[in-house]
Amino acid sequence: MTELLQIKAVTKRFGGLIAVNNVSFAVREREILSVIGPNGAGKSTLFKLISSFLSPSSGEVLFRGQRISGLAPHIVARKGVVRTFQETTIFKGMTVRDNVIIAHHLRSNATLAGFYLGTITARRDEAEFGRSADEIIDFLDLGAQRHEIASTLPHGHLRALGIAIGLATNPTVLLLDEPFAGMNHDETVRAVKMVRGVRKRGVTVLLVEHDMPAVMNISDRIVVLNFGVKIAEGTPKEIQENEKVIEAYLGAEDETIGF
Amino acid sequence: MKRTRNIFAVAVFLLVVLIGVPWLIEATGRLDLYYTLTSVALLSIASAGVWVTFYIGRINIGQGAFALMGGYVSAILVVQHGLSFWLTLPLAGLFCAAASVLIGLPILRLRGVYFAMVTLVLTEVARLLALALPITNGAKGMVSIPLPGGISIFGLTILPDFATLANPRPAFYLVSVVLMVLCFAGLYRLVHSRIGKLCQSLQQNEELASSIGVNIAYLRVIAYAISSFLGGLGGAMFVAISQSIYPSSFTVTDSVNFMLNCFLGGLSYVFGPMIGTFVLYFGWDFLFETGEFQLLIFSSVLIALMLFLPNGLLSLRLFGKKQG
Numbered sequence: 001m002t003e004l005l006q007i008k009a010v011t012k013r014f015g016g017l018i019a020v021n022n023v024s025f026a027v028r029e030r031e032i033l034s035v036i037g038p039n040g041a042g043k044s045t046l047f048k049l050i051s052s053f054l055s056p057s058s059g060e061v062l063f064r065g066q067r068i069s070g071l072a073p074h075i076v077a078r079k080g081v082v083r084t085f086q087e088t089t090i091f092k093g094m095t096v097r098d099n100v101i102i103a104h105h106l107r108s109n110a111t112l113a114g115f116y117l118g119t120i121t122a123r124r125d126e127a128e129f130g131r132s133a134d135e136i137i138d139f140l141d142l143g144a145q146r147h148e149i150a151s152t153l154p155h156g157h158l159r160a161l162g163i164a165i166g167l168a169t170n171p172t173v174l175l176l177d178e179p180f181a182g183m184n185h186d187e188t189v190r191a192v193k194m195v196r197g198v199r200k201r202g203v204t205v206l207l208v209e210h211d212m213p214a215v216m217n218i219s220d221r222i223v224v225l226n227f228g229v230k231i232a233e234g235t236p237k238e239i240q241e242n243e244k245v246i247e248a249y250l251g252a253e254d255e256t257i258g259f
Numbered sequence: 260m261k262r263t264r265n266i267f268a269v270a271v272f273l274l275v276v277l278i279g280v281p282w283l284i285e286a287t288g289r290l291d292l293y294y295t296l297t298s299v300a301l302l303s304i305a306s307a308g309v310w311v312t313f314y315i316g317r318i319n320i321g322q323g324a325f326a327l328m329g330g331y332v333s334a335i336l337v338v339q340h341g342l343s344f345w346l347t348l349p350l351a352g353l354f355c356a357a358a359s360v361l362i363g364l365p366i367l368r369l370r371g372v373y374f375a376m377v378t379l380v381l382t383e384v385a386r387l388l389a390l391a392l393p394i395t396n397g398a399k400g401m402v403s404i405p406l407p408g409g410i411s412i413f414g415l416t417i418l419p420d421f422a423t424l425a426n427p428r429p430a431f432y433l434v435s436v437v438l439m440v441l442c443f444a445g446l447y448r449l450v451h452s453r454i455g456k457l458c459q460s461l462q463q464n465e466e467l468a469s470s471i472g473v474n475i476a477y478l479r480v481i482a483y484a485i486s487s488f489l490g491g492l493g494g495a496m497f498v499a500i501s502q503s504i505y506p507s508s509f510t511v512t513d514s515v516n517f518m519l520n521c522f523l524g525g526l527s528y529v530f531g532p533m534i535g536t537f538v539l540y541f542g543w544d545f546l547f548e549t550g551e552f553q554l555l556i557f558s559s560v561l562i563a564l565m566l567f568l569p570n571g572l573l574s575l576r577l578f579g580k581k582q583g
Contacts, residue, residue: 051470053466053470072469072474072476073466073469073470074469074470074472074473074474074475077469077470077471077472078472082470082471082472083470084470085466085467085470089464089466089467090464090467091459091460091463091464091467092463092464093459093463094456094459094460094463098456101456102456102457102459102460102471103471105453105457105471105472105473106471106472108453112453112454112457112481115452115453115454116448116449116452116454118452122453126453165467165471166471168471169471169472
């Protein structure tokens with residue numbers, strides 16, 4: 001298996017605070033890799049560093065051997081590394097279908113001027129986007145909500161819409177930001193199935209998550225962060241038995257309270 | 260079905276404004292209405308520009324700057340370089356678009372009230388520049404600008420020389436209305452093409468838009484350039500009619516009015532700025548007779564309208580449709 005994404009000695013400082021400290025790991029093609037850690041471990045910062053919404057203070061992120069850190073987010077997306085957001089980040093005023101159609105923007109062959117003039121290429125693009133959007137919507141079980149305004153959807157469907165938007169860009173690596181947050185058991189089961197389905201489409205998945213059982217269930221490999229430092233990396237089984245991880249989550253016996 | 264209805268509506272609109280209105284004016288002898296309606300047409304073009312910036316989620320209170328800039332560019336080219344006005348009209352628009360790219364690159368990073376504040380300052384900067392630069396003739400402004408000449412292609416006269424007309428007002432009215440129709444047709448197409456959807460995506464969530472690969476900085480600058488192009492066009496045409504331009508021809512008040520026109524007509528409707536300008540302009544004139552209370556009544560009505568019709572006057576129409 002080739003290494004698609006390489007995170008190399010990435011550090012991010014905010015003033016005096018080191019949010020991510022010298023973290024390195026690699027994401028292999030077509031795997032599901034999860035980054036977990038207690039609150040404030042630097043997961044979200046790392047997520048933004050990989051999707052290039054933040055630039056690292058030192059170190060770099062490589063995609064297929066090419067440096068992507070420091071590039072604008074839309075260029076990183078164009079290369080095939082696409083992030084999703086937590087649920088409230090959708091195009092609220094548009095219908096579900098329009099949300100997914102607009103996310104096909106990267107795949108357009110026509111230029112903006114072409115779309116304005118309605119050239120043949122532009123019309124072919126439009127037709128193709130519509131077809132593909134419908135396929136993705138059905139794939140994620142959003143068919144019944146197709147023509148609803150996005151802001152009216154309930155939680156679970158919003159999460160699915162976020163993933164649909166990500167899929168529409170035809171990504172090589174999809175970064176999921178806490179896809180199971182705030183879900184009950186049934187919803188989580190459905191979401192786990194959804195993420196597996198995404199991988200089945202040939203997409204590599206990197207997710208940042210809180211929900212331990214779901215992560216253990218779904219991941220091929222797990223990276224654990226604590227206070228910005230990588231403390232473990234391995235299969236779910238290895239992670240469950242790792243003493244440093246147990247310590248980080250449960251606290252060591254001799255640790256003083258209020259640390 | 261929808262297409263035929265649209266074509267029908269456009270045809271009726273054209274008939275009314277190009278034939279009906281002039282006929283009514285001649286019949287009633289209210290020749291002053293030509294000037295008023297010409298103003299409405301031109302101000303609505305500039306307002307349409309402001310509407311485009313609203314469409315990408317930016318509050319623009321600086322359109323006066325570009326109207327003034329367009330006016331000066333046209334006046335200077337006509338007076339000092341002897342160019343035909345009809346050539347300077349698109350040039351004025353393009354000059355404003357180019358200037359707005361330079362201005363927009365840094366300031367379009369700002370959002371919300373911060374962008375609004377900077378644009379508010381722009382109008383004032385434009386006025387001060389017009390006062391200070393040698394080429395604009397300072398506070399004395401530029402007066403006695405010649406009327407537009409004619410246009411003819413292969414000996415066929417499309418537009419007569421305005422100076423030879425006994426009364427150029429109807430001609431100005433017709434030209435302005437045609438210009439307005441062209442601008443709004445272009446805008447309508449823009450909004451209903453993919454570009455419109457992309458602009459909406461910016462308006463609703465810039466971060467998400469960039470995560471799906473939209474070059475948000477580029478799109479913002481394009482939208483702002485279109486906005487300023489329309490501002491320059493409106494300003495240049497205005498100057499041709501009044502045959503003069505001063506640093507105070509377009510002030511902060513005008514900039515605010517351009518924005519109000521959009522609010523009043525409705526921010527989610529392409530034709531909002533047109534309706535808004537019409538109602539605002541005539542509303543203001545209509546209240547003239549109330550003398551000192553004019554501003555008080557006017558602003559109270561505006562506040563009431565924003566409270567009760569937050570989506571603008573055009574939302575009324577949709578309301579009726581739902582019930583029917």
